[in-house]
Amino acid sequence: MIARVWQLLVVVLAGAVAGCAEDASKMRFAQNAAIANPVHRKARAVVEKTLEEHFGTPLDSVAWLKLPVNYGKAEGKVKSVDGRSVIVDFNAETSDLESLKSPELSRAGLLFTSGANQGESFLLASYDPSEKSFETLLPLKTAPAEGDQFVVAGQNLRHGRKLYARHCQHCHGINGDGDGTTAKYLNPRPRDYRLGIFKFTSTNKDTKASHDDLKRILSYGIPGTYMPSFVPMLKDNELAVIVEYIRWLAMRGELEVQLLKDLKNDYAADRARKEAKESKASTSEIENQIAKQLEEYVANPTEGLAAFIETVTGDMVSAWEGAETADTVIMPPVPRVPDTVASRERGKALFVKTDGGKCINCHGPTGRGNGFQTEDFQKNDAAGGFYEKRGLHDAWDQPIKPRDLTRGIYRGGRRPIDIYRRISQGIKGTPMPPVAATVKPEQIWDLVNYVLSVPFESVPRKAAKAHSVAGQPSEHGNAN
Amino acid sequence: MxxxxxxxxxxxxxxxxxxxxxxxxxxxxxxxxxxxxxxxxxxxxxxxxxxxxxxxxxxxxxxxxxxxxxxxxxxxxKDERAWFSHGSHSxxxxxxxxxxxxxxxxxxxxxxxxxxxxVQAYFPKEARDAPIAEVTARQFEWRIRYPAPGKKLQLKPQPDDLYDVNDLHAPINRAVMIQLRSGDVQHSFFLPHLRVKQDAIPGQIIPIWFKAEKQGIFELTCAELCGWGHYKMRAQLTSEREVEYEAYLKKLQADQNYDGHATPSAVAKKDE
Known part of the structure; x- marks a missing residue:
């Protein structure tokens, strides 16, 4: 009897432990109606295979060297070997591993560059930072000798994934699609990285977000949304690896979206049904034909899948690398215009001018975010036609409200330079347009001065109502 | 037995x-x-x-x-019987x-x-008269609003107020008061090293005072389970000398007014 109780207890405990252990999770693939559904399932299988090949799964990720991601690399020499553990000495300039504990490093790659194991790579099972010794997942066939050189790589990705899983995945999802477990309770929705677009950047309108931009968001959070600040809980090196991991996820998502968009043309989901109707061939015949065509597409080295990936990644690399160059960062050519009544007046005049900044169209005459565009049907550029719901939409097809400037909440930062950059270059992925082409820097500063003064303007409520668009809903109660 | x-x-x-x-x-x-x-x-x-x-x-x-x-x-x-005491008045x-x-x-x-x-009436007068900051707890961070150097904290945000997140600074050897608010649900402002713990309640402004007598960085955490990201509300109290405190506010002011031309003391977030 007692033995049976013990047995049961062991089973229950084992279940509990397994339940708590990290799920050997798979990467999620696009499932949404707009991107994935129109593509034939066989073509989608090709996309999934391609992504697995180049990015792997979260627990078994692949460091695709083509991408401008700092996967982490540390070089060193073997000092001595003690049974299975190898005691090592890292080169002075690569102290990347110093702060890492074993679980963060485990399954990073190790490649011997000299000695008996030269050219062979292993996965790390554990690392002891105090002893500077590591064990490999599979035993080394021949023990390395003292002085053998090696490279450890991929630890940033490993460490980044670990932290991402703990702090970010809940909202942003395992593949960064902004559809984590808590996402459905949030408004605004968490960012979906897969378009490669981040809203609050210091770079110009055509450029991606830089490392510093992403780090700034992690450090300061986004007021007015659910994105909190992660400092001082996370240290600098931890923020850096999370940023690397997010960029990696964004690139993975971009490749996925691009592939699906490309394949949609030739391999639409309803192609077999359509062609069967037209040609009177059976659906299974056409299905076979599709499979054959896809095989050829994958195998063709010059015009097929490989070439397409080459082009897409080429563009991606230059776009992400471009964000790191100093000349893409927007720096106002003139210092801030002194914040005087006259400057605010000029800013306000520009704000309400319908052929100038056009701010009024969305943000409304008093900056409450209730311009006439919020009541109008908007064009859906991606899908063609108009959105079903009235009001503005962002690049993720989510309804979006122009900021209510009277609330004094600035998502992308409240520094004058942050607001200057947003007015000058617009907000990526949103209908907020860049005005740098038509509005002079001094005028942008006037606008900044006016915008920053809006929360403190004393507008009698009645007057504000009289000014605003007729028939609009209440100005209050928008918590976002 | x-x-x-x-x-x-x-x-x-x-x-x-x-x-x-x-x-x-x-x-x-x-x-x-x-x-x-x-x-x-x-x-x-x-x-x-x-x-x-x-x-x-x-x-x-x-x-x-x-x-x-x-x-x-x-x-x-084995012979002695228990004494039944039920109902004994004395x-x-x-x-x-x-x-x-x-x-x-x-x-x-x-x-x-x-x-x-x-009880606010018993707080040290210097603390009661000039609260140094307003701390708003929200899921899952602490947003802090200081008055501009030389000014008094107002109930409503002022144009020259200074903002920071998750890093409360206070001078040492001075009784200071902060106004605690909540932006969403109930949180609890907890400074274990200072033995200060106070719930933040939506819709209320609750004054708290303390007088740190030691320089250093102390943990500031949320002590009320406020949601799934409760653990993320790990901030810090930096208690420093008066001059350093003033320098901190100046730096915050410079950063907040940064227009790309004035040199900010540190644009990047303070690093450990």
């Missing part, structure tokens, strides 16, 4: 007492309570705690001795009056500490 229970009830109190003596004599082991508070009021709160601990220890030892004595006597004599008076007196004593004894800690 009777002897066993006797030994069992002797054994545990002895272990507990030995543990307490060893732990309190050698704090380096880290078995005892955390170190002294960095505020005077915190030390007084600790003293109250220790007073209760002493009373409880005395009661614990007394009851254990009585328990063991009863067990010991019963285990030696006994009931004793065990009602003695604890009541102790509780009444504690209630009166702690009143001045409580008043100093919670």
């Amino acid at each position: 009777r002897k066993f229970w006797c030994a069992f009830f002797v054994f545990w109190p002895i272990v507990a007492i030995i543990y307490s003596i060893v732990a309190s004599m050698t704090p380096s082991l880290g078995w005892w309570f955390p170190g002294a508070s960095v505020t005077e009021l915190g030390q007084r709160i600790d003293n109250l705690f220790y007073l209760i601990l002493y009373i409880v220890t005395a009661v614990f030892i007394g009851t254990q001795i009585a328990l063991v004595y009863v067990l010991w006597r019963a285990s030696h004599s 006994l009931e008076v004793i065990w009602s009056v003695v604890p009541s007196v102790i509780l009444l004593f504690l209630a009166l004894y702690q009143m001045d500490v409580w008043a100093l800690f919670r």
Whole structure:
């Protein structure tokens, strides 16, 4: 009897432990109606295979060297070997591993560059930072000798994934699609990285977000949304690896979206049904034909899948690398215009001018975010036609409200330079347009001065109502 | 078996007492309570705690001795019958009056500490007159609003207010007050080293004061389970000398007015 109780207890405990252990999770693939559904399932299988090949799964990720991601690399020499553990000495300039504990490093790659194991790579099972010794997942066939050189790589990705899983995945999802477990309770929705677009950047309108931009968001959070600040809980090196991991996820998502968009043309989901109707061939015949065509597409080295990936990644690399160059960062050519009544007046005049900044169209005459565009049907550029719901939409097809400037909440930062950059270059992925082409820097500063003064303007409520668009809903109660 | 229970009830109190003596004599082991508070009021709160601990220890030892004595006597004599005490008027008076007196004593004894800690009228005047910051707890961070250097904190945000997140700065050796708010649900502002803990309640502005007497960075956490990301609300209190505090506000001001031309003291977030 007692033995049976013990047995049961062991089973229950084992279940509990397994339940708590990290799920050997798979990467999620696009499932949404707009991107994935129109593509034939066989073509989608090709996309999934391609992504697995180049990015792997979260627990078994692949460091695709083509991408401008700092996967982490540390070089060193073997000092001595003690049974299975190898005691090592890292080169002075690569102290990347110093702060890492074993679980963060485990399954990073190790490649011997000299000695008996030269050219062979292993996965790390554990690392002891105090002893500077590591064990490999599979035993080394021949023990390395003292002085053998090696490279450890991929630890940033490993460490980044670990932290991402703990702090970010809940909202942003395992593949960064902004559809984590808590996402459905949030408004605004968490960012979906897969378009490669981040809203609050210091770079110009055509450029991606830089490392510093992403780090700034992690450090300061986004007021007015659910994105909190992660400092001082996370240290600098931890923020850096999370940023690397997010960029990696964004690139993975971009490749996925691009592939699906490309394949949609030739391999639409309803192609077999359509062609069967037209040609009177059976659906299974056409299905076979599709499979054959896809095989050829994958195998063709010059015009097929490989070439397409080459082009897409080429563009991606230059776009992400471009964000790191100093000349893409927007720096106002003139210092801030002194914040005087006259400057605010000029800013306000520009704000309400319908052929100038056009701010009024969305943000409304008093900056409450209730311009006439919020009541109008908007064009859906991606899908063609108009959105079903009235009001503005962002690049993720989510309804979006122009900021209510009277609330004094600035998502992308409240520094004058942050607001200057947003007015000058617009907000990526949103209908907020860049005005740098038509509005002079001094005028942008006037606008900044006016915008920053809006929360403190004393507008009698009645007057504000009289000014605003007729028939609009209440100005209050928008918590976002 | 009777002897066993006797030994069992002797054994545990002895272990507990030995543990307490060893732990309190050698704090380096880290078995005892955390170190002294960095505020005077915190030390007084600790003293109250220790007073209760002493009373409880005395009661614990007394009851254990009585328990063991009863067990010991019963285990030696089979003839002696138990004494049925139910309904004894004098006994009931004793065990009602003695604890009541102790509780009444504690209630009166702690009143001045409580008043100093919670009742705004008893706060030090310098703290009450000039709150240094407004701290708004929200899922899952602490947003902090300081008045511009040389100005007073207003109830409503002012154009020159300074903002920071998760890093509250306060000068040492000065009683300071902050206004605590919540932006969404109930949180709790907890400074363990200063023995300050106060719930943040939506719709209320709750004043808290403290006077740090030690320089350093102290943990500021949320002590009320406020949602799934509760653990993320790990901020810090930087208590520093008056000059450093002023320099910090100046730096915050410079960063907040950064227009790409003035040199910000540090655009990147403070690093550890």
